[in-house]
Amino acid sequence: MDRANVNARRQAQSLENLRVENHALRTQLDDILELAHRNQSILARHQSFELKIIGASHFKELISYIFSELANTSDLDIVTLALVDPRQDLQQMLNDLRIDLQEFPGLLFVRHEHELQTKALLSYKPLLGKYQSHLYGNLYRSCAKKPASVAVIPLVRQNRLIGYLNLGSFCAERFLTTMATDFIERLGSIIAICLENVLNNERLVYIGLTDPLTNVSNRRYVEQRTLEEIARARRQSYGIACMYLDIDFFKKINDEHGHQGGDDVLCEVAKRIKAELRLSDTLGRFGGEEFVVLLINANLQDAMLVAERIRRSIAGKPFTLSDKGHCSTTISIGLTTVSEKHNLGEATAVAREMISRADRALYDAKRSGRNQVRCE
Structure with missing residues (x-):
């Protein structure tokens, strides 16, 4: 009778061990399935x-x-x-x-x-x-x-x-x-x-928006950007400034140094102008030897300082040409601003008038002797 009880207890213990092992295996399987689902x-x-x-x-x-x-x-x-x-x-x-x-x-x-x-x-x-x-x-x-x-x-x-x-x-x-x-x-x-x-x-x-020679923006891009910045200036209530720049006596550079020499000067002028601007500003070649700069969130005093830095950077150092020669030149700059108080009406009309005023100021700078900044 004692032996039968011992065997029964052993069988019961074995069954319990199997149940524990089975539960552990089921738990491991559930964990593996959960991990698989998560993965x-x-x-x-x-x-x-x-x-x-x-x-x-x-x-x-x-x-x-x-x-x-x-x-x-x-x-x-x-x-x-x-x-x-x-x-x-x-x-x-x-x-x-x-x-x-x-x-x-x-x-x-x-x-x-x-x-x-x-x-x-x-x-x-x-x-x-x-x-x-x-x-x-x-x-x-x-x-x-x-x-x-x-x-x-x-x-x-x-x-x-x-x-x-x-x-x-x-x-x-x-x-x-x-x-x-x-x-x-x-x-x-x-x-x-x-x-x-x-x-x-x-x-x-x-x-498609870049001038291939100077690697600055082309006219199409500047005109597009001007409209966008006029709208943004209205929303954020700040002023913008516009410069119209023209290399002085550029035809003489072409005549004396050839078109390659003229291209060298155009590229270096664009580089020197760009060096004086912020990333948020816009520089574009409008055609020939003319450039336009759009200064964001700038008043007349700020714009004058930038324009003078540009003028001095052009006049202050000779240009190295591809044929190993050198030449010097200057630049004339017309400047105008549009304050938040005057940024009114249709954006295209504001843009047209702003660039027109900068162009008139440039003409005044040319007529007054070149190598200078004039405002309107």
Whole structure:
């Protein structure tokens, strides 16, 4: 009888062990299924994100997806993007295309990758780990609260670095140096391709609005931009200024140095004018040796200072020509302003009258001896 009881107890214990083991296995299976469903959901979100950025045809659209959709898709606290822009051509083009970069505080521009102050970033391999200000401070400088851990992903196209996608989390364990980087490398590759694509699209638009010789805006763009800025000045209640500029005795330069010499002077004049302007200002070639400048949020005193700087920069240094010769020239400038009080009526009429007044002031400068600024 005792042996029967012992066997019964053993069988009962075995059954209990099986039930416990079965429950543990069911729990593990439930966890695996839950993880699979969660991973499937994450994969679906990432696929949706990738389709959106691949379908983006404009820079602003793509950047908006990166900063909003990527953060939500990957459950990130911080996303920044640093683009390499050695000559600030990219910023100038985006500004000329009326893309307000201030809408994206997480969008950064660096003149050279060495500005990022760490040799570790030059390997073109993703870097994961705890946030260290001396390594990653420049990449997250727009963030009031710094991340605890980061993933810095180089964006490379055809062996050329175009920028860095920078992910951040307030959780110190989110990005560890021991983690595999296959997924984020793929993400970086897709975003790099999309960036290259939209920037090429924007450049095609920009080329249609750019003077091919001097590489500043053409007349069509300036006229279009003038109407937009008049409307914006009304909404935000500020004044704008317009300069009409003409190179003095330009025909003589062509006669003495040939058309190539004239082209050299035109290009250098445009470069010197541009150097005195803000990114928000507009410079365009109106034709021949004439240029127009539109100064945003500027009164007469501000505009006079800029105009004088331009005049001195042209007159103060000889121009180096392609044939190794040199020549000197000066520029005459007509200036006018439209204050918020006088920005009234139809925008096209305001624009026409503003440019006409600047042209009359230019004529006055020419008639009074050239190499000077006159206002109307």
